[in-house]
Amino acid sequence: MNTWSRFNIVSVVLGFAFLYLPIVLLVVFSFNESKLVTVWAGFSTKWYVSLFNNRGLMDAAWVTIRVALLSATIATVLGTMAALALTRYTRFRGRLLFSGMVYAPLVMPEVITGLSLLLLFVAIGLDRGFVTVTLAHITFSMCFVTVVVQSRLLSFDRSIEEAAMDLGATPVRTFLEVTLPVIAPAVLSGWMLALTLSLDDLVIASFTSGPGATTLPMKIYSQVRLGVTPEINAACTILIGLVAIGVIIASIMTKRREVQRQRDEQAAIAGR
């Protein structure tokens, strides 16, 4: 018996309306003719045109994309390693400290992470800029990758790894040919999470970035402080669009894999 009562439906619908209405309004008003963000004056795409002519914003976007791609990739490698360490090796010296350092950044206020990383970079004499932002983003996003990959590794049937090892595969080969293909979707979603965290970050980037490495959120923030403009709405709409496309592609890919896997399983059973 599973009744979806009226109360349940209403609360879910209201909840989703609350989650989505602000974003929908933001997108709608990016196509507004008027300079006022709150008064509708007809459809126009002129803010998108002026956006692409805004050099500062475009430069910042380019910096952001480079930082995000680089930091997400390194964070995924490190995060996957940390996930393996936490799930495969339950006993090693300092494991408690290790797991503490993995979970703490998930909830650590960004101002603290940002400030402490900045003070580290100053202490070791590293000039603030592209490199420091990237290092900072790797550090806080790798922990999110770890959590995502770890949950997949925990539900992983270890006997197939052991079988591969028993048949003489080296640990590296076992990892590359047995473990990695199975956890690949989790690694991919960890990478995407790290990418969006990096694209999104304002506070940590503001602390750790220097002249010449202004990221898009920093640029948007400094413009928002001066007032709400349709141009910012347009920039936000493009970002939302990119994320939506990415998520849709990822979910289609997962679905395809799922279907393929089911087909393989059925073929295997039929062939037996």
Added chain:
Amino acid sequence: MSKLGSAIFSRLVIIIPYAWLLFFFLVPFLIVFRISLSTTAIAQPPYEPVFALADGLSGIWAKIGEFSFDNFVWLTEDALYLNAYLSSVWIAGVSTLATLLIGYPIAYGMAQAPRSLRPTLLMLVILPFWTSFLIRVYAWIAILKPEGLLNQFLIGTGIIDSPLIILGTNWAIYIGIVYSYLPFMVLPLYSALEKMDNTLIEAAQDLGCPQITAFWKITFPLSLPGVVAGCMLVFIPAVGEFVIPDLLGGSQTLMIGKTLWNEFNANRDWPVSAAVATILLLILVVPIVFFQNAQAKAEEQGR
């Protein structure tokens, strides 16, 4: 050979991320603590270093005597900081409670939804999380402004006569935090509620237990791990939140994240901002340890 390879592999897998986190996560905190004990200087960097590696062990020992707790004393003397800490904890607490009250029915409704619909609903909760945090906060400015969309709607439908002043007050911050952190609350609640065995409720109802009593006696206690995880995920980052109070709150809004930011960027007082961060960390240590224990327990169960 394979044994040796295995040992090297496992060492590397542990040591590389371990070293990274030690250097980029733990060491920076020690530096923050060190600088919080130093004094402000007009220099680059703008503080008087407490000790340098070049001093050697005896030099460090000599300098420990020169530790200055002035920054911490100063923080307790200036009511601004105390008020900022208290109001941050208060605002985060109220917002967490509100997020729980709004998130619970959503998670419950999702967990009760037909099985085929659940993945889609889950996806819809996660999706806003993928859009920029800054964008989501920004979206509320246009809604909450005095001449904004909410007031236009309320005046247009005749519910109120004069615009509500929300932007620039604590109400705007509550709304901003609830909105931004709602998925963090709904997801752990949903995963706790979804696992629940519905037959328990049916059994209770068969035995004559009213629906509401059954909820409080069975459903809610069983969902407590989700409640705890959700509340921690909202409360801890909300205490140190900067973007929401800065964009939605007013000039008189006191939140410690904003104070720290101003102290650092506007006043360029690094030792004091390091001291502010140290105390903030001390306040958050208890909930963070609590969160980690819950996380470790969940990990243990998943094994």
